Amino acid sequence: MAPTKPVVPMVKLGSQGMEVSQQGLGCMGLTAFYGNPTPEEEGIKLIHHAVASGVTFFDTSEAYGPHTNEIFLGKAIKGLDRSQIQIASKFGVSVEKKGAVVKYSVQGTPEYVHKACEASLKRLGVDYIDLYYQHRIDVNTPIEDTVGAMKELVEAGKVKYLGLSEASASDIRRAHAVHPITAVQLEWSLWVRDVEDEIIPTCRELGIGIVSYCPLGRGFLCGTFKREELVETDFRIKNAPRLVGENLKINEKLLERVTQMAERKGCTMNQLALAWVQHQGADVVPIPGTTKIANLDSNIASFGVQLSSEELEELSNAFPPSQVAGLRTLHIGITYQYVSTPPKIKA
Template sequence: MGSRVRRIKLGSQGLEVSAQGLGCMSMSPGLYGTPKSEEDMIALLHHAINSGVTFLDTSDMYGPFANEILLGKGLKGGMRERVQLATKFGISFANGKADIRGDPDYVRACCEGSLKRLDVDCIDLYYQHRIDTRVPIEVTMGELKKLVEEGKIKYIGLSEASASTIRRAHAVHPITAVQLEWSLWTRDLEEEIVPTCRELGIGIVAYSPLGRGFFTSGPKMVENLSSRDYRKNLPRFRSENLEHNKNIFERVNEMATRKGCTPSQLALAWVYHQGNDVCPIPGTTKIENLNQNIGALSVKLTPEEIAELESFASADAVKGERYENMSATWQNSDTPPLSSWKSTN
C-alpha cells in the first residue's frame, strides 16, 4: 500500500516527507464547522498513512487543541514512527479574540502543550503559525533554536512570513519549510518568497492547494457549507464575487474532463508541477477524497497545459482577497529590528 506516494526532501536540513501531506484542520470541529466522528477521523488518518501520505499537519489553534489531541490518539500503536508530524504555535485565543504571539515564554509554553496533547517526545517540524510583528523574529527564533537543542523539536518552519522575515529567521537557525497559501488562484508568493526559499534551500508547503475546496466542486461547494463554516465569509466566496469566480472553475473542469481526471486533481497536479521542493497539504474528511488527491500525483501536465491552466486563473481573473482581513499574512509580517527589543527588555 505504502508505495503510491513518492518521497521528497523538504528543505536542506534532512527532513524527508511524503510528496503529498495531509492538512488535518478540518478533521476537528472549529473553523470548518461540521462535527466529525473521532472514530472516522482516526480511520482516515490510518488510511492516509497506509497509503503513503505520512506528512501530517496540525496546529494548537485547530479546535483549539482538539486536533492535536485527535492526532495523539490516532498515532498510538506504532503509527508515530511512520509519520512526519508538523504542528504550529503563534495564535492564541483570549476572550474570544485572536492574538498573535512570538515571545519566548509563549513559544516554550506552546511547545510543551503540543507535546503533551500529541503525546510525543518530539515534534518533527514546528512552525510559527503567524508572525508577531511586535517581536523581532530573531527573538522568537532564539527560543525555537533552544527547543531544537533540547530535542523537543527537530526542524523549524514559518507560516505566512515575508521574504525579509524568512532571511532574518534563517540567519539565526536554518528554516526547513515555509508554509503559505499556494494554488491556481493564489500566486502572490511567486514573485519574492518562492525565489528566496529556493536561494536558501527552504522547502515550500502549500496550504489550501484546492482553493479551500473551490476546485473540488466550484460554487456547489459554497452552497453546501454549514452556517458555522468560516469560508462562507471569505471574500472570494461571497455571491458578488462567486458569480465571477465560477467561470474559473468551469474552465478548469472542462480541461479536467479532456484529461480524464477530476478538477481537484488537475488543480493539485498544477501545484506538483511547481517543483520538487513543494509539498501541498490538501485537507479532507473523506477517504474517497484522499484517494482522489493521491491520484493527482500521477497527472502529468505539458508546459502548454500549465500555461492554459494559469490563464484561467490569472490574478486579474480572480475576484476577492484570500482573507477578509489581510493583516495576518506574509504581506504584513515584518518584525522590528533586534536592537529595538534589546533596548526595552
C-alpha cells in the same frame, strides 16, 4: 485517459535532511473551522488510511480547536510507527474564549514558544515534533528572539526542524540567519499566486522547502463547491470573500476553463488543481485537507496526472490572478505578511 494508480513518493523538504510524503494531509478541518467536527472514530480511520496509502505528513496547530486538533491527531497516531510519521504543528496564534466571543492574538515571545511547545507535545502524546512552525509573525517581538527560542527547542530534542507560516521574504531571511529554516508554509494554488513574486524565489535561494496549504482553494477548486450547503459554523461564510455573491460568480466563470481541461485530461478538478501544485517543483509539498477517505484517495490519484510544460502554462493562463475576484481570506483579525490581489467587488 484516466490517471494511473499513484504511488506517493517521499521527498526531501528543505536542505536540512527532512523527508516527508510528497502530499500531506491538512488536519484542521477534522475538528475546526469547516463546520461540525468529524466523529473521532471516522477521523482516526482517515488518518490510518492515509498512512497505509503513503501519506505520512500531518499538519496541525495549537490554534485549531483550539487544541482539539492536536489532541485528536495524538489519538489517531497512537500505536503507529512514529518513525514513519512526520508531524508538523504550529504555535503563535493564541485563542481565548469568553462565552460566545473568541479572541485571537499573535504570540511570539521566547517564553510563549517554550510554553506552547510543551503543551503541544503533551496534547500530541509525543516526545518530539518533526516540524515546528511559527504560525503567524509577531510584529511586536523581533523574529530573531522567536527563532532563537525555537532553536533552543531543537537543541533540547523537542523539535527536529523549524518552519515559518505566512512570513514575508524579509522575515524569512532574518529567521534563517538565526537557525536554518526547513520549510515555509503558505497558501499557493491556481487562484493564489502572489507568493510567486518574492516569497517562492526567496525560499529557493535559501534552500527552504515550500508547503502549500489550501491547494484546493478551500474547496472551490474541487469543482463541487456549493455555498448553500455550508453550515452556519463554517468560517468560509464570513471570512472567504472569493466565495461570496458577485465574486463567486466571477470565479465560477474562470473555473469553467479549468473544468474543460480536466475533462480533456480524464481527471477530476481536484486532481488537476493538485497536479498543478505538484508540478511546480520537487521542493513543493501540498497539504490538502479532507474528512473523507474517498476524497483522500482522489487527492492521491493526482500523482497520476502528468502535465506537460505547455499544459501547465495553459492551466496557469486559464486562471489568471488578475482576474480572480475577492481577497483570498479575511483571517479572523490576524494580519497576513503579504498582500493578495485586491478584490474587484467588495464582499
